Amino acid sequence: MRSKELLEELRDRIVARHRSGQCYKKISAALKVPKSTVGSIILKWKMFGMTRTLPRAGRPVKLSYLGRRALVREVKKNPKITVAELQRCSREMGESCRKSTITAALHQSGLYGRVARRKPLLSARHMKKHLKDSKMVRNKILWSDETKIELSGLNSKRYVWRKPGNTVPTEKHGGGSIMLWGCFSAAGTGRLVAIEGKMNAAKYRDILYENLLQSAQDLRLGRRFTFKQDNDPKHTAKITKEWLHNNSVTVLEWPSQSPDLNPIEHLWRDLKMPVHQRLPSNLTELERICKEECFSFLIHVQTCQQFCFSVNMGCCVYIEEKKLTNDFSKWLQYNKE
Known part of the structure; x- marks a missing residue:
């Protein structure tokens, strides 16, 4: 699972501290950013001269991180909610996407459509x-x-062995x-x-x-x-x-x-x-x-x-x-x- 990207302002602050002579360890402690992340941002600045996100290959995601979190909350609040209802919720949040996109996002969060297990309603x-x-x-x-x-x-x-396309004779009732x-x-x-x-x-x-x-x-x-x-x-x-x-x-x-x-x-x-x-x-x-x-x-x-x-x-x-x-x-x- 990909981690959440840092804000561009925070990345600029990392570069500014590096240019002022601070080491990676001090920058990491001051801004509470992992040392490896500090190194990656500075390396990117040295190579491309900027800190903003570079264009990525492939199709951009249609559902943002916050949009997916909102859908997960809806599912946990109401497990019986349908994908069509989730699609309407997503549209109301300003993120219009397909049902397959919503299903894939829920799968990434470990939520799958399953037959509900029955439990006696006991008072x-x-x-x-x-x-x-x-x-x-x-x-x-x-x-x-x-x-x-x-x-x-x-x-x-009853389970039987048969070849694909072959049927098993049965009697009605x-x-x-x-x-x-x-x-x-x-x-x-x-x-x-x-x-x-x-x-x-x-x-x-x-x-x-x-x-x-x-x-x-x-x-x-x-x-x-x-x-x-x-x-x-x-x-x-x-x-x-x-x-x-x-x-x-x-x-x-x-x-x-x-x-x-x-x-x-x-x-x-x-x-x-x-x-x-x-x-x-x-x-x-x-x-x-x-x-x-x-x-x-x-x-x-x-x-x-x-x-x-x-x-x-x-x-x-x-x-x-x-x-x-x-x-x-x-x-x-x-x-x-």
Whole structure:
């Protein structure tokens, strides 16, 4: 990065002191200019007989140093500002330049256009709720959620090797899919249910009626377990809440603006991988293989315990200066209390 040029008046003062007999060191100390700069200015005066800036090769810069600093301040003050708005700001300052010039100037200052990283907007009330839930997560919890499994592959991006110009055949909507409801705890997996038709609050209540309490009984959680679900409208509907209340099911409330820390997402991932390795040919076979693979999880209780422990690590957050951190040492200290 090029340094800022000295004023012509200051350069003339350097030459005047040199002509009066002062050495470079004394001139540097008196005018607070680096000794090397003093030498360069005097050498230029001896060669060309002047101190003003010589014409440079190439196109002159369209954006001055002060203009670039002003644009950087605007960006830091408002990171969402667009290049077009910055161009208008530059024009108002009397420095009209192209968008590419503004972008290049911001790049020189280390500022680049990037996709904004998402961060939950948490109030003090939300953080207190997270802290309360972190203590409750140690109790017996039955985690629950739904997932979609496609017939032709995982419903996520996949990378393949291919030559330029060649395409990879795909099927619209993944060739069909099924929706599953499941639950699990540190003791293992509960029932896995295929959802037929469109999921609504009434159907979700029926799934709970037929499978929730029986799953808790199969996992030997007793009647004093805690049920965890997210804030999907079907889960928080009036008829769902009434059924949970009438059956004395304790529901661990999911605070607003919460990241998705449900460990059942890991379970769904581990289920989908072996299912698609078996290459089901139709939806009926896909459902059968899903239930077979889910049943095999019953012998992997240690895996379920690891999933629950991982979410315990994520939920037990330490609140300091209204910020959430995942400091492991603070987590250990908190859990000893």
